[in-house]
Amino acid sequence: MGRVIIIGAGGVGTVVAKKVAMNHNIFTDIMLASRTKSKCDSIAKEIKESLGVDIKTAAVDADKVDELVALFNSFKPELVINVALPYQDLTIMDACLEAGVNYLDTANYEPLDEAKYQYSWQWAYRERFEKAGLTAILGCGFDPGVTSIFTAYAAKHHFDEIHYLDIVDCNGGDHHKAFATNFNPEINIREITQKGKYYENGKWIETEPQEIHRPLHYPGIGVRESYLLYHEELESLVLNFPSIKRARFWMTFGEEYLTHLRVIQNIGMDSIEPINYNGVEIVPIQFLKAVLPNPQDLGNNYTGETSIGCRIRGTKNGEEHTYYIWNNCSHQAAFRETGMQGVSYTTGVPATVGAMMFFKGLWNKPGVHNVEEFDPDPFLEEVSIQGLPWHEHLDVDIEFEK
Numbered sequence: 260m261g262r263v264i265i266i267g268a269g270g271v272g273t274v275v276a277k278k279v280a281m282n283h284n285i286f287t288d289i290m291l292a293s294r295t296k297s298k299c300d301s302i303a304k305e306i307k308e309s310l311g312v313d314i315k316t317a318a319v320d321a322d323k324v325d326e327l328v329a330l331f332n333s334f335k336p337e338l339v340i341n342v343a344l345p346y347q348d349l350t351i352m353d354a355c356l357e358a359g360v361n362y363l364d365t366a367n368y369e370p371l372d373e374a375k376y377q378y379s380w381q382w383a384y385r386e387r388f389e390k391a392g393l394t395a396i397l398g399c400g401f402d403p404g405v406t407s408i409f410t411a412y413a414a415k416h417h418f419d420e421i422h423y424l425d426i427v428d429c430n431g432g433d434h435h436k437a438f439a440t441n442f443n444p445e446i447n448i449r450e451i452t453q454k455g456k457y458y459e460n461g462k463w464i465e466t467e468p469q470e471i472h473r474p475l476h477y478p479g480i481g482v483r484e485s486y487l488l489y490h491e492e493l494e495s496l497v498l499n500f501p502s503i504k505r506a507r508f509w510m511t512f513g514e515e516y517l518t519h520l521r522v523i524q525n526i527g528m529d530s531i532e533p534i535n536y537n538g539v540e541i542v543p544i545q546f547l548k549a550v551l552p553n554p555q556d557l558g559n560n561y562t563g564e565t566s567i568g569c570r571i572r573g574t575k576n577g578e579e580h581t582y583y584i585w586n587n588c589s590h591q592a593a594f595r596e597t598g599m600q601g602v603s604y605t606t607g608v609p610a611t612v613g614a615m616m617f618f619k620g621l622w623n624k625p626g627v628h629n630v631e632e633f634d635p636d637p638f639l640e641e642v643s644i645q646g647l648p649w650h651e652h653l654d655v656d657i658e659f660e661k
């Protein structure tokens with residue numbers, strides 16, 4: 260029924276490959292392609308041994324449109340699940356247009372030489388995808404992804420107007436390393452060292468990095484200091500839900516993590532400017548990635564849970580209500596099921612479920628769409644079944660003022 264190609268064999272790609280194979284009735288023909296073929300081969304071998312499912316593998320440089328087109332033309336997938344890096348989004352979308360393939364990703368395009376997060380580059384493909392009769396599903400991880408779908412669900416079932424949206428992301432886990440990032444270190448550090456930004460009354464307000472923070476209570480975890488930062492789903496959510504007066508994103512960081520991050524910044528190791536080292540050009544943050552723990556290797560010793568959700572205030576039938584919808588994910592449970600920690604798991608499972616929605620014909624809409632533009636109900640039903648059950652409370656203390 261469904262021919263799918265997964266691009267990227269990192270932590271998230273591993274989870275997607277395994278979950279796709281577990282749903283072999285929908286994903287009948289599967290290929291995993293990445294820069295380093297040996298990584299794809301070892302994931303495919305493990306899947307064959309544990310699930311008895313065959314996965315084809317291939318080497319591809321996803322920065323090169325012609326290589327992608329040749330691969331697509333030989334495998335003939337209906338859908339690409341892009342879980343390589345945000346730098347490859349546009350080349351993969353170009354190749355999709357050329358070869359007539361639908362597209363799904365988990366992170367918006369970022370130019371390699373500038374840490375800048377905005378959807379404009381990918382939204383510029385709308386007309387071309389529409390004309391080609393192809394669907395592009397943007398931002399189908401957890402955040403962006405499930406958080407955007409939680410918001411759509413709240414708007415559909417609980418509110419006439421959403422006024423205040425606070426997305427809260429807590430990693431209450433412990434990987435027992437002095438410092439490590441939970442997904443690609445380069446992408447992660449570029450994101451966190453950015454200035455903060457939030458939306459209020461039609462304007463974007465910029466803050467210094469980690470300038471605004473407050474303690475928040477997370478179910479099953481407790482109180483954690485949470486820092487306001489800019490996150491890409493805010494950009495599309497305020498457009499798709501125009502009643503929103505204020506939208507913010509909060510993420511928890513421990514003192515130890517922030518101290519390491521400060522040192523990294525102070526000594527310039529987060530720089531994306533190339534430098535000459537002994538006649539070789541290196542980019543400090545890429546070198547740092549090479550010496551930091553690989554996020555894929557954190558799972559074995561990772562304890563605790565993530566807790567990510569949306570806290571919303573708005574009106575229904577003229578009355579004000581509050582609403583909290585969230586998922587908690589255990590790192591150990593994620594590791595037992597897929598060999599990866601909770602952050603890779605909470606990204607890979609929604610990407611798989613988004614792809615299921617596509618193949619079931621529920622999320623097919625030619626054009627380029629953020630996930631909150633689709634029906635949230637079948638997705639949220641399936642994501643629970645696939646390992647990310649969620650909870651909701653109406654009219655509770657959401658810890659945020661108007």
Ligand code: NDP
Pocket residue numbers: 266267268269270271272292293294295298319320321322342343344345347365366398399400401402403404441442443444446554555602603605606
């Ligand atoms: P990893 O660094 O672990 O994996 C990235 C993979 O992409 C690697 O296998 C890498 O190959 C491959 N790759 C990189 N460049 C190319 C290229 N030019 N051509 C082909 N393959 C390439 O990252 P993660 O798995 O942690 O993250 C994957 C994606 O998920 C990222 O875009 C990240 O931003 C996103 N993400 C989204 C989240 C969400 O909630 N929405 C949360 C977490 C992550 P090689 O092995 O050779 O290096």
